[in-house]
Each structure stands twice: as C-alpha cells, then as structure tokens.
Amino acid sequence: MICFPNAKINLGLNIISRRGDGYHNLETLFYPIGLRDGLEIVPSGREEDFRLFQTGATIQGDMDDNLVIKALKLISEEKKIPGIDIHLFKKIPFGAGLGGGSSDAAFMLKLLNDTFSLGYTVPELEQKAAEIGADCPFFIKNKPAFAKETGNLLEEVDLDLSSYFFVLVKPDITVSTKEAYSLISPVPPEIPLGEIIQKPVSEWKGLLKNDFEPPIFKKYPEICRIKEQLYAKGAVYASMSGSGSSVYGFFEKETDIRFDNCWVWKNKEL
Numbered sequence: 235m236i237c238f239p240n241a242k243i244n245l246g247l248n249i250i251s252r253r254g255d256g257y258h259n260l261e262t263l264f265y266p267i268g269l270r271d272g273l274e275i276v277p278s279g280r281e282e283d284f285r286l287f288q289t290g291a292t293i294q295g296d297m298d299d300n301l302v303i304k305a306l307k308l309i310s311e312e313k314k315i316p317g318i319d320i321h322l323f324k325k326i327p328f329g330a331g332l333g334g335g336s337s338d339a340a341f342m343l344k345l346l347n348d349t350f351s352l353g354y355t356v357p358e359l360e361q362k363a364a365e366i367g368a369d370c371p372f373f374i375k376n377k378p379a380f381a382k383e384t385g386n387l388l389e390e391v392d393l394d395l396s397s398y399f400f401v402l403v404k405p406d407i408t409v410s411t412k413e414a415y416s417l418i419s420p421v422p423p424e425i426p427l428g429e430i431i432q433k434p435v436s437e438w439k440g441l442l443k444n445d446f447e448p449p450i451f452k453k454y455p456e457i458c459r460i461k462e463q464l465y466a467k468g469a470v471y472a473s474m475s476g477s478g479s480s481v482y483g484f485f486e487k488e489t490d491i492r493f494d495n496c497w498v499w500k501n502k503e504l
C-alpha cells in the first residue's frame with residue numbers, strides 16, 4: 235500500500251510557558267498543505283523484519299533513527315507485523331518548520347493500521363503519534379486544527395484558505411527545532427490566537443504572530459528578508475512556519491515571484 239504524507243504550516247504560534255518536562259505549552263493552528271513525500275510498504279514474505287529504501291532528499295542519521303522506523307517499532311511492541319519493505323521518497327525539506335518527519339511517522343502508523351487491519355482507533359493512533367513527536371498527532375486526522383499544550387491537544391477548525399494563491403519559500407537554511415526553542419522566553423499572548431484566527435485573513439498581518447520569528451530572524455536575517463519580500467510582492471499574510479526555516483505567503487491572485495538560492499513552491503505545484 236502507498237500513501238503521500240503531506241506537510242503542514244503553522245498559522246500563528248504562541249509559546250506560552252515552559253513545562254517541567256522540558257517541553258513548552260503553545261497555541262498554534264496546524265494547516266495541511268499539498269507538499270508531499272511518498273511512503274509505501276510491501277509485505278516481503280520474510281519473517282518480522284524490515285528494510286527501508288529511502289530516495290529523494292538524503293536524510294542524515296542512520297536508518298534506525300528514521301521516524302517511520304520509530305513508528306513501526308512502536309506498533310511492533312503490541313502487534314505482530316510481518317516482514318515488510320518500506321519505500322520512502324523524501325520531497326518535504328527537513329528543518330523547515332513543515333513537519334515532514336512527523337508526517338511520515340503519522341502516515342506510517344495509519345498505513346500499518348490499514349494494511350494489517352490492526353484495529354487502532356483515531357484517538358489511539360493520535361496517542362501513539364504523540365509518543366513520537368509533538369507535531370505527529372495532527373497528521374492522523376490531517377485537517378486544519380487548533381493545537382494547545384505541546385501540540386497534542388487538537389480541536390478541528392473550519393478554515394479553508396484554498397481560494398488564495400499560496401507561495402512557500404525554503405532558503406538553504408536548516409533550523410533545529412530544539413535549538414529554536416532554546417532561544418525563546420515564553421510570554422502569554424496579548425490576544426489569544428483563537429480570537430485572531432476568527433478575523434478575515436486581511437486583518438492577520440501584525441496580529442497573527444510566530445514567537446520563533448524574533449530570535450530566528452536575528453540569527454538568520456535572510457529568512458526575515460524573504461517574509462518582507464513576500465509582503466512587498468503583495469502578500470495578504472506572510473509568516474515563517476513553525477521553528478523555520480520556511481516562509482509562506484497568501485496572495486489574492488497568482489503572483490510571479492522568484493527567490494535566489496531557495497526552493498519555491500506555488501499553488502499548482504503543491
């Protein structure tokens with residue numbers, strides 16, 4: 235069976251407080267976008283072992299550290315999974331704030347559940363996804379959702395931005411999520427994100443903020459320049475996604491926009 239794990243962007247990101255477990259309480263809105271990896275599992279006929287064939291962008295670290303293997307091992311602790319060959323095609327850039335690794339892991343949980351009729355419910359899959367990473371649970375239902383706590387408390391929202399022309403820009407910069415959080419001094423937001431997101435998109439600029447932007451823009455001014463250029467080109471709203479490094483912009487109409495030394499995806503390519 236094959237599936238196509240998609241990426242996400244964060245609409246607003248308030249980091250509210252530091253927790254005793256080293257994580258942070260936040261509020262954000264996860265929004266799925268069309269940029270996708272490819273993930274396939276094929277029963278190999280062998281006993282309970284697995285082989286991972288990874289193509290596309292090269293992932294650092296050894297195979298056992300891959301998040302799809304982490305998902306497989308988590309399920310294998312409870313369920314008997316026959317030998318499988320896993321094919322992962324990477325297109326979603328990592329260290330980009332796009333949740334690529336998290337999406338692969340969550341889709342692997344769903345693929346195993348469906349392929350081998352394991353009987354896990356959506357809440358059970360969301361719980362397993364939360365054991366893999368903070369961004370993973372969102373990708374189980376994979377619908378626009380308001381997230382709180384570490385990003386695991388999800389509430390679906392009725393938000394459709396498909397009428398906008400969407401541009402995603404990834405500079406040749408990889409941002410470590412862990413490092414990005416270490417640069418943050420949590421401050422509760424003046425206006426709750428839930429209130430701002432109810433407003434029209436045209437009112438989000440200056441209100442819907444990503445708390446990672448100030449420290450990340452200071453460390454990587456190029457990322458700030460990309461956001462400025464998106465606004466200069468007429469973006470209704472633009473922001474860095476998650477802990478970065480990618481920046482996105484929504485436009486009322488198709489816009490010819492180019493950036494040197496960046497990956498640029500536009501609506502029809504996503």
Ligand SMILES: C[C@](O)(CO)[C@H](O)COP(=O)(O)OP(=O)(O)OC[C@H]1O[C@@H](n2ccc(N)nc2=O)[C@H](O)[C@@H]1O
Pocket residue numbers: 244247256257258259260262331336366367368369370383384385411412415476477
């Ligand atoms: C920045 C976001 O992408 C916004 O959606 C997420 O909060 C991060 O989600 P993620 O990349 O899946 O994060 P994980 O892989 O679970 O954690 C990576 C590191 O980020 C930090 N981390 C992550 C999530 C969170 N709520 N608080 C944190 O402090 C922790 O230091 C953790 O060790």
Ligand SMILES: Nc1ncnc2c1ncn2[C@@H]1O[C@H](COP(=O)(O)OP(=O)(O)OP(=O)(O)O)[C@@H](O)[C@H]1O
Pocket residue numbers: 293294295299300301302324327328329330331332333334335336337338339369411476477478
């Ligand atoms: N399947 C995978 N795809 C991408 N990265 C992976 C994968 N498995 C493990 N990794 C490792 O996890 C790290 C984080 O990957 P990625 O940034 O895509 O994850 P993410 O936390 O979901 O996304 P982001 O933090 O950028 O929003 C990568 O740098 C890579 O070393």
